[in-house]
Amino acid sequence: MQKYLESTLRKAELDAADVEFYTKTGVKDFESYAKRTFQSKTAEYAVLVADSRFNKPDIKTRRGRMTVPGSVIQKCFDTCITEIKQSVDRQMSGLKIPHVLLVGGLGENGYVRNELKKHYETRGSKIVLSDESSAKAVADGAVIWGASCSVVSRAPRYSFGIHQQAQYRPLIDDPAGRKPYTTLAGKVRVDGGWSEIVHKGKAIDLGTVYRQTYHFLYDTPTPRRFQVKLVTYSGDDKPEWLKDPRGKYLNGFRSVCTLTANLQDAQRAMTMRTNSSGSKYWALSFSVCVRFSGTELESFLEWKENGVERTGPVLIVLPREQSLD
Structure with a gap:
């Protein structure tokens, strides 16, 4: 609105100082009246820019009041409303929000309320209005406190998983250049497979551990440690592979951390087996575990020693808010 008033007043060939003063006066009056009462672009609204002696018919100003088309005011509102929607949509992404609290001077306008209602209530989020004068003063604290107590799930922006061996399929893997090998168990496998633990965009409940169980094979009953690289995938699908035949990560995949466990005293966690050759x-x-702690995604390893559950060091897999919506 400030730009519109300023450009319109300049058309009247006024002094720069007068243009500045009348613009400030108009903006102040707009905030107090037209901003609150605007409803439709088809109506016209009076904005006080000067005293009653100021008359400029060529800019539709009589007795100090400039007539402003509703279409001009609507453009001002629509710019703000679009930014509000985009910001709130980002914060609500992946979440089910039953109520959206609307406070502040802009929220007192009926046009703004109706536009936000049309946008959010059709999605199941009811717009809650507050006209009390105290509402503005406590809005920030109330929302922050409520959010800190009520966030129960978040949706990761990536899928999380690890590399795994895949069953060898000659007709598929040979043409692709994936070389087979025989494991200690005597099974023929190829490297590069993708094993997903948490899928991108799927809400993770606060405190709930999401895990997938795997098996490591050793030629000794006394390994000192084992480690697993946790990998993220930015795509929306569930691919079969995370590495190409040369062992390089495919597009969309990247390693985010290495999970480790000390096995020096874990002989009882090992199971002896015999393959077909004796x-x-x-x-x-x-198990590779992923958990939402409230502000970050955490990951750790989990195994059993003589029936007792053990866990490795807990790692934050990505910086705060980088991995979550």
Whole structure:
């Protein structure tokens, strides 16, 4: 509105000082009256820019009041409303929000209320209005306190998982250049498979652990440690592979952290097995876990030693808010 008033007053060939003074007067009056009462672009609204002696018919100003078309005011509102929607939509992404609290001077306008109602109430989020004078003073604190107590789930912006061996399929893997090998268990496998633990955009409940169980094979019953790289995927699908035949990450994949566990005293966690050729090997069952702690995604390893559950160090897999919506 300030730009419109300023450009219109300049058309009247006024002094720069007068243009500045009348513009400030008009903006102040607009904030107090037209901004609150605007309803339709088809109506006209009077904005006080000067005293009653000021008359400029060529800019539709009589007795100090400039007539402003409703279409001009609507453009001002629509710019603000669009920015509000975009900001709120980003914050609500992936969440089910039953109520949206509307406070502040802009929220007192009926046009703004109706536009926000049309946008959000059709999605199941009811616009809650407050006309009390005290509402503005406590709005920030109330929303922050309520949010800190009520956030129960978040939606990750990436899928999380790890690399895994895949069953060898000669007709598919040979043409693709994936080289087969035989594991300690005597099974033929190829590298580069993708094992998803948490899918992108799927809400993760606060405190709930999401896990997938895997097996490591060793040729000794006394390994010192094992480690697993946690990987993110930015796509929306569930691909079969995370690496190409040369061992490089495919587009959309990247390693975010390495989860480790000390196995020096974990002999009881190992299970001895024998393959078809009679060779002995040892297997360790473990889970890769992902948990939403309230502000970050955390990941850790989990396994059992003689029936007792053990966990490795907990790591924040991405900086705060980078991995969540």
